[in-house]
């Protein structure tokens with residue numbers, strides 16, 4: 001069975017007034033970092049409920065702004081995904097970002113959850129983010 005996976009990171013640095021996403025604003029990293037372990041557990045838990053090891057054809061990171069995570073924590077989630085599933089060589093990868101808080105290392109780490117994603121084409125900014133007030 002080919003899977004499509006979605007990783008939800010429900011945090012942003014600020015809330016846009018028109019946002020309809022399931023997210024919350026935080027200026028502290030503690031609640032974001034605290035979310036890492038439950039995500040890793042859920043990845044392992046979902047994989048353990050499936051018979052056999054399945055391949056992943058589509059990977060989407062959304063939120064919220066997944067790039068609120070540190071590059072190191074992005075890498076931990078990517079590693080958990082690679083350990084739990086077989087990521088197809090040509091798996092499609094997408095991530096919603098707040099472009100004000102993105103850098104090359106975060107792109108590299110998040111796209112490493114797939115094996116062949118091209119960082120230059122793998123990211124798409126949250127469509128609303130450029131209009132964020134504040």
Ligand code: SF4
Pocket residue numbers: 011012014015016018019020021023063064065098126128129132
């Ligand atoms: S960056 Fe996106 S997810 Fe975050 S508050 Fe703005 S519209 Fe919502």
